[in-house]
Amino acid sequence: MSVSVPPLTRIVLLGVSLLVLGGVALVATRGGGDHIVAWVLSEQRQFHRALAADLHALDGSGSFAAVWGLIGISFLYGLFHAAGPGHGKAVIATYLLTQSCHLRRGLALAAGGALLQGLTAIVLVSGLGRLAETLPGGSALAVSWSERVSFFLLAGLGLLFMIRALRGLWVARSSSAPLQSHPLHDHDHAHRHEPGCGCVPAPSTGQIERAESWRGVAGVLLSIGLRPCSGAVFVLALANLLGLSWAGFAAVMAMSCGTAVAVAVLAVATVQARGWVGRWCSGSDPSGSLVLVVALAGGGALFLLGASLLLASFGPVHPLRF
Amino acid sequence: MRCLSRPLIRLGGTLLALGLLAWWPGTGEAHPHAWIDIDVVVRFGPDGTVTGLEESWLFDEFYSADTVGKGDPARIERLTKGIMRNLAGYGYFTRVDHGGRAVALAKPAAAAARMDGSRLRMTFFAPLAEPVVPSTAAPLTYAVFDPTYFIEMLHAERKDAVRLEGAPPSCAVQLHQPHPDPKAVVAAATLDRTQSGGDGLGAQFAEKVEIRCPSLSRP
Numbered sequence: 001m002s003v004s005v006p007p008l009t010r011i012v013l014l015g016v017s018l019l020v021l022g023g024v025a026l027v028a029t030r031g032g033g034d035h036i037v038a039w040v041l042s043e044q045r046q047f048h049r050a051l052a053a054d055l056h057a058l059d060g061s062g063s064f065a066a067v068w069g070l071i072g073i074s075f076l077y078g079l080f081h082a083a084g085p086g087h088g089k090a091v092i093a094t095y096l097l098t099q100s101c102h103l104r105r106g107l108a109l110a111a112g113g114a115l116l117q118g119l120t121a122i123v124l125v126s127g128l129g130r131l132a133e134t135l136p137g138g139s140a141l142a143v144s145w146s147e148r149v150s151f152f153l154l155a156g157l158g159l160l161f162m163i164r165a166l167r168g169l170w171v172a173r174s175s176s177a178p179l180q181s182h183p184l185h186d187h188d189h190a191h192r193h194e195p196g197c198g199c200v201p202a203p204s205t206g207q208i209e210r211a212e213s214w215r216g217v218a219g220v221l222l223s224i225g226l227r228p229c230s231g232a233v234f235v236l237a238l239a240n241l242l243g244l245s246w247a248g249f250a251a252v253m254a255m256s257c258g259t260a261v262a263v264a265v266l267a268v269a270t271v272q273a274r275g276w277v278g279r280w281c282s283g284s285d286p287s288g289s290l291v292l293v294v295a296l297a298g299g300g301a302l303f304l305l306g307a308s309l310l311l312a313s314f315g316p317v318h319p320l321r322f
Numbered sequence: 323m324r325c326l327s328r329p330l331i332r333l334g335g336t337l338l339a340l341g342l343l344a345w346w347p348g349t350g351e352a353h354p355h356a357w358i359d360i361d362v363v364v365r366f367g368p369d370g371t372v373t374g375l376e377e378s379w380l381f382d383e384f385y386s387a388d389t390v391g392k393g394d395p396a397r398i399e400r401l402t403k404g405i406m407r408n409l410a411g412y413g414y415f416t417r418v419d420h421g422g423r424a425v426a427l428a429k430p431a432a433a434a435a436r437m438d439g440s441r442l443r444m445t446f447f448a449p450l451a452e453p454v455v456p457s458t459a460a461p462l463t464y465a466v467f468d469p470t471y472f473i474e475m476l477h478a479e480r481k482d483a484v485r486l487e488g489a490p491p492s493c494a495v496q497l498h499q500p501h502p503d504p505k506a507v508v509a510a511a512t513l514d515r516t517q518s519g520g521d522g523l524g525a526q527f528a529e530k531v532e533i534r535c536p537s538l539s540r541p
Contacts, residue, residue, distance in 0.1 A: 045357055052383035234384035241387045312517040318472045319408035
């Protein structure tokens, strides 16, 4: 496969990528950086202001225009801002790059994670918040514990990926022949490998791996979904205050849709990228140790991220947070 | 071996691109998480010295809704007390310099808060421990900011966001926009909501106000 790509094309591609990267680096470090920074910061501020203004407009008029304005701005907020909670994209990309390369599963995880995230915010803020109305800060406490569970799962997921990778590397070492089964993949049902998946086809290996597969999927979904995004929490708090709970729900669902779209784009890019790499080296790296090494590194990074977030969540609280 | 270098280059490039996409936390969880519009009255004594800063903080809608709801007076009072108690350890997020030397603040005498529309407005007077003369050689500068950059604090976008009260007519105010180091911007963008930016981050994003009174020549 690698032979079919002319070297010239490759050099041109590499050159273009380097130019783009260099340009971004130059703009970021030189004069243009200030403007970009100012723009990013003010854009974030504007988004929050727009959300608040739309809710107030809705409170005053209750018109359809205000409803659609709120839903539109929430969708954009989800699309541009969140693109997953802090760690959502990292989890999905690492999972798809190293554990399973089924596009359909990637899309389902993106949508499921985003939706679950929205529902978590609604349950914690509107559900529990109502119950704990007499107890100030009740929903904030619920949110922070849900976050901790999510961070814990994130670290656990990283550990799981690392163990799988180590196991795979061990197998690859001990058998000098090319691997017949690919220990890294979530081997579900018929084990149909989409073209360009970048792994050696192998027969399905039954229940144990199916169980492992579900563990991975559940870990990804829950570690993303149990952390409500701060924008959703804020919108719900303000909407509840104005007696517009339904508008809050609609806004959060719109945010989830935006987030799902952003993460889905990332999922497609990941599966595509893995396909390229797989095709490129299918001849020389039949044991897939490249993927295993990436899986080890990705798992380690997820573990560190989860652990550091978990630690930070028990750290000193900001003086203005109550 | 022929193939090994190519996939490595490709893999490297792909990972770089994906890493940028994937490991860059959405700004939704990045700092800052709350916004405060500030108004400051710089109070002068009869002798032309600056005695302190009267600060008015207008919290954003979401922080207000989250902490005091509709603005029940008892809740506002409880919150104000809590904020002032917690801020004591942080110099009330206010840094004052005189000719490049830090000026200490005395304990604010009184803090009050009320709802301004649907936003919480808190005001307090931060007296300087020792009154100072803002001369041309040794101007008075101040910055109001959250050192961890959890909150972005900027002067309200009005001409009179900084006012001088009882100042000699020659006094002039200059507001310097922040020019954060790109590294600080990356740090802020990649910090999670639960993580602290450390105490150096916020200063990078702080506006600095400089006050000079050319007619005051006393040291």
